[in-house]
Amino acid sequence: MPDSQKGSTRAAWAIFKESPFDPGLKTHKIHRLSAIMKRTVHAVVIEGDLRTVFYIEGDAVISFNIGSHSVYRQ
Numbered sequence: 283m284p285d286s287q288k289g290s291t292r293a294a295w296a297i298f299k300e301s302p303f304d305p306g307l308k309t310h311k312i313h314r315l316s317a318i319m320k321r322t323v324h325a326v327v328i329e330g331d332l333r334t335v336f337y338i339e340g341d342a343v344i345s346f347n348i349g350s351h352s353v354y355r356q
């Protein structure tokens with residue numbers, strides 16, 4: 283990951299830790315992955331086409347991928 287994306291990722295993570303559904307993160311449900319995984323899966327927009335994908339299990343947030351829109355197709 284380029285340094286510029288690392289900085290954007292750190293900034294988004296700081297906001298995410300305070301409020302995962304902050305409007306600035308454009309958090310949204312990924313319907314296809316949710317159906318496949320049989321749990322609600324969300325993505326956060328870090329910048330441009332860079333996203334991180336996560337789900338919530340109890341009081342834990344499980345982030346399992348970071349990348350472009352192609353992460354949705356895995």
